Amino acid sequence: MPDDSPRGTTMINAFDPARASGLSAKERAMVERRQRLLGPAYRLFYEHPVHLVRGEGAWLFDADGNRYLDCYNNVASMGHAHPRVVEAIARQAALLNTHTRYLHETVLDYAEALLASFPASLGPNSGHVMFTCTGSEANDLALRIARAHTGGEGIVVTSLAYHGVTASLAELSPSLGEGMPLGRHVATAPPPDAYRGGPDMPARFAADVAAAFAGLARHGIRPCALLVDTMFTSDGVFPDPAGFLAGAVDAARAAGALFIADEVQPGFGRTGAMWGFQRHGVEPDIVTMGKPMGNGHPLAGLVIRPELLERFGGQVRYFNTFGGNPVSAAAGLAVLQVLREEGLAENAVAVGAHLTDGLRALAARHAIIGDVRGAGLSIGCELVLDRTTKEPATAETARLVNALRERRILISASGPGANTLKIRPPLCLTREQADMLIGTMDELLAG
Numbered sequence: 001m002p003d004d005s006p007r008g009t010t011m012i013n014a015f016d017p018a019r020a021s022g023l024s025a026k027e028r029a030m031v032e033r034r035q036r037l038l039g040p041a042y043r044l045f046y047e048h049p050v051h052l053v054r055g056e057g058a059w060l061f062d063a064d065g066n067r068y069l070d071c072y073n074n075v076a077s078m079g080h081a082h083p084r085v086v087e088a089i090a091r092q093a094a095l096l097n098t099h100t101r102y103l104h105e106t107v108l109d110y111a112e113a114l115l116a117s118f119p120a121s122l123g124p125n126s127g128h129v130m131f132t133c134t135g136s137e138a139n140d141l142a143l144r145i146a147r148a149h150t151g152g153e154g155i156v157v158t159s160l161a162y163h164g165v166t167a168s169l170a171e172l173s174p175s176l177g178e179g180m181p182l183g184r185h186v187a188t189a190p191p192p193d194a195y196r197g198g199p200d201m202p203a204r205f206a207a208d209v210a211a212a213f214a215g216l217a218r219h220g221i222r223p224c225a226l227l228v229d230t231m232f233t234s235d236g237v238f239p240d241p242a243g244f245l246a247g248a249v250d251a252a253r254a255a256g257a258l259f260i261a262d263e264v265q266p267g268f269g270r271t272g273a274m275w276g277f278q279r280h281g282v283e284p285d286i287v288t289m290g291k292p293m294g295n296g297h298p299l300a301g302l303v304i305r306p307e308l309l310e311r312f313g314g315q316v317r318y319f320n321t322f323g324g325n326p327v328s329a330a331a332g333l334a335v336l337q338v339l340r341e342e343g344l345a346e347n348a349v350a351v352g353a354h355l356t357d358g359l360r361a362l363a364a365r366h367a368i369i370g371d372v373r374g375a376g377l378s379i380g381c382e383l384v385l386d387r388t389t390k391e392p393a394t395a396e397t398a399r400l401v402n403a404l405r406e407r408r409i410l411i412s413a414s415g416p417g418a419n420t421l422k423i424r425p426p427l428c429l430t431r432e433q434a435d436m437l438i439g440t441m442d443e444l445l446a447g
Contacts, residue, residue: 022048023048023049027049027051030051031044031049045405045410045412046401046402046405047402047405048402048405048406050062050068050405050410051063052068054081055070055076055080055081056079056080056081057079057080057426057428058070058071058079058080058425058426058428058429058430058433059080060073060080060410066408067408068408068409068410069408069409069410069425069433069436069437070410070425070426071409071410071411071423071424071425071429071437072410072411072412072422072423072424072425073410073424073425073426074265074270074291074292074424074425074426075291075292075295075296076292076295076296076426077268077269077270077291077292077295077335077344077426077427078292078295078335078338078339078342078344078426078427078428079295079426079427079428080296080426082295082334082338084334084337084338085294085295085297085331085334085335085338087334088330088331088333088334089297089327089330089331089334091330092106092326092327092329092330093327095326096326097322097325097326097327098325098326099319099321099322099325100131100319100320100323100324100325101319104326104329106326106329106330106333107131107324107325107326107329109329109333110324110329110330110332110333110336111124111129111324111329112124113332113333113336114129114301114303114332114336115127115129115303117274117275117336118275118287118303119278119283121283121305122283122284122287122303122304122305126305126306127303127304127305127306128303128304128305128306128309129301129302129303129304130301130302130304130318130320130323130324131299131300131301131320131323131324131328132290132300132301132302132320132323132324133298133299133300133320133322133323133328134164134290134298134300135164135262135264135288135289135290135291135300136163136164136165136166136169136290137164137166137300137320137323138264138288138289138290138300138301138302139163139164139166139169139227139260139262139264139288140164140166140168140169141302141318142225142227142260142286142288142302142304143155143168143169143224143225143227143260144312144316145286145302145304145308145309145312146224146225146258146260146285146286146308147224148311148312148315148316149258149308149309149310149311149312150222150223150224150225150256150257150258151222152221152222152223152224152256152257153185153221153222153224154185154186154187154213154216154217154221154222154223154224154257155172155183155185155186155187155224155225155226155227156186156187156188156189156209156212156213156216156223156225156226156227156252156257157172157173157174157186157187157188157189157227157228158174158188158189158190158191158192158228158229158232158235159174159188159189159190159191159235159416160174160175160191160234160235160236160414160415160416161173161174161175161188161227161228161229161232161234161235162175162176162229162233162234163227163229163262171183171186172186172227174188175234175414184219184221185216185221185224187212187213187215187216188212189205189208189209189211189212189248190205190208191232191235191236191238192205192232192235192238192244192245192248193235193236193238194238194240194241194244194373195370195371195373195382195390196390201244202241202243202244202247203247205244205245205247205248206247206248206250206251207251208248209226209248209251209252210251210254210255213251213252213255213257214255217255222256223252223255223256223257224257224258225252225257225258225259225260225285225286226248226249226251226252226257226258226259226260227260227262228245228248228260228261228262229262229263229264229265229266229276230245230261230262230263230266230275230276230277230279230280231265231266231270231271231276231375231378233265233266233378233414233422233424234414235414235415235416236380236382236414236415236416236420237373237374237378237379237380237414237415237420237422238373238380239271239279239373239374239375239378240373240375242279242280242375243279243280243281244280245277245280245282246280246281246282249280249282249284258285258286258308259282259284259285259286260284260285260286260287260288261275261276261277261282261284261286261287261288262288263275263276263277263287263288263289264288264289264290264291264300265291265378265424266378267287267289267292267293268289268292268293268335268339269339269344269345269348269376269427270292270348270376270377270378270424270427271348271375271376271378272345272346272348272349272352272375272376273345273375273376274345275287276375276378279375285304285305285308286302286303286304286305286308287302287303287304288300288301288302289301289302289303292335293332293335294328294331294332294335295331295334295335295338297327297328297331297332298322298328299324299328299329299331299332300323301323301324339427342428344427344428345376345427347427347428347429348376348377348427349376350431351377351429351430351431351434352374352375352376352377352378352379354431354434355377355379355423355429355434355437355438356372356374356379358434358435358438359372359379359381359438359441360372361438362438362441362442362445365442365445365446366442366445366446367387368383368384368385368393368396368445369381369382369383369384369445370382370383370384370387370390371384374423377423377424377425377427377429378423378424379421379423379424380414380415380420380421380422380423381420381421381423382415382419382420382421383396383397383400383419383420383421384419392415392416392417392418392419393417393419394417394418394419396419397413397418397419397420397421398413398418400421400441400444400445401413401421403444404437404440404441404444407440407444409436409437409440411423411437423437
């Protein structure tokens with residue numbers, strides 16, 4: 001399917017060894033060793049890479065003992081090296097770790113607990129859960145099931161989406177750039193940008209999704225699924241107005257497609273709700289999960305309505321050797337317990353509101369901040385050269401990201417112009433830590 005939408009965001013905070021300066025002899029030797037051993041496809045963050053050796057809560061520590069505030073890594077969503085999760089992994093690893101073709105009670109306990117966090121249509125009496133090791137595998141499996149159910153191939157994603165690194169996912173992840181062309185069965189819709197689209201955005205986004213499916217149909221490609229990250233994180237973080245996604249889901253279903261909610265980044269309490277799709281009053285056909293599910297342990301999966309699985313399950317003998325193994329299940333159970341007992345979703349709401357208010361106060365003093373948007377601790381802060389034209393401040397964002405790294409605050413950016421600070425810290429972030437980010441940004445923007 002031809003597509004003229006912009007492809008790929010420059011990795012504005014990437015390390016470039018050809019332009020590197022100020023590295024110590026030890027750092028330069030490590031970079032050279034890494035390039036020799038891992039090859040050219042990997043990328044390092046920041047003009048001055050960080051050598052991390054330890055984490056605790058929202059803090060990370062480098063090899064020299066310096067402390068960094070982590071405002072970016074949503075993988076260790078409960079906090080780096082959370083003792084409850086670490087203990088659960090160690091305890092189960094000391095007993096047994098094997099695959100899911102044997103009976104194991106912990107795996108079933110975790111499945112029940114996870115399904116209980118979903119709406120009734122996907123809950124323990126209605127839904128199934130299938131386990132994988134990575135979010136890419138979960139999205140890949142979701143597509144296989146959707147294709148078996150619908151008989152279609154056509155997928156609609158947003159124009160700067162990221163959904164994974166397998167062959168099938170890379171060809172529908174425009175954010176990976178021009179080097180990975182989209183499949184002919186893939187169409188893109190512009191992201192739901194209320195900052196530029198105004199109050200008409202929800203209707204326009206629904207119309208764009210409908211048009212994308214119609215375009216696929218004109219090329220003889222039968223609809224299969226609408227696949228979106230429900231916070232549109234790679235597109236630039238677009239959460240509002242809550243409920244806007246419903247029209248697009250209706251448009252997809254009217255075209256005969258399923259709705260797959262990619263909750264790898266928004267899920268597990270980050271937005272304040274357990275799942276990002278809950279902010280929009282919609283119930284997905286399939287939900288995919290990863291990253292925070294095991295707080296960094298390789299645990300991922302999907303939840304699905306049983307009737308959608310009937311054809312696939314009847315035709316395919318699915319297994320994933322270590323997807324959902326007993327150690328992973330123990331990690332997952334510990335994550336759900338920590339999330340509930342430490343009130344981390346509630347903390348995301350409170351600290352996220354405090355941080356968002358602080359960033360909006362900065363916008364009153366610094367004209368370069370064009371928009372602040374978010375839900376819980378998934379926040380986008382967009383920098384522009386002019387508030388009227390909203391021209392992206394790409395170079396300025398790169399300088400700020402790298403300057404924050406030098407002040408030992410880790411952050412990144414996303415969006416078509418690579419000009420939206422992507423703020424997604426561990427959910428244990430405190431108000432004092434949020435103030436550290438706000439204060440440091442204030443100083444750096446003041447010049």
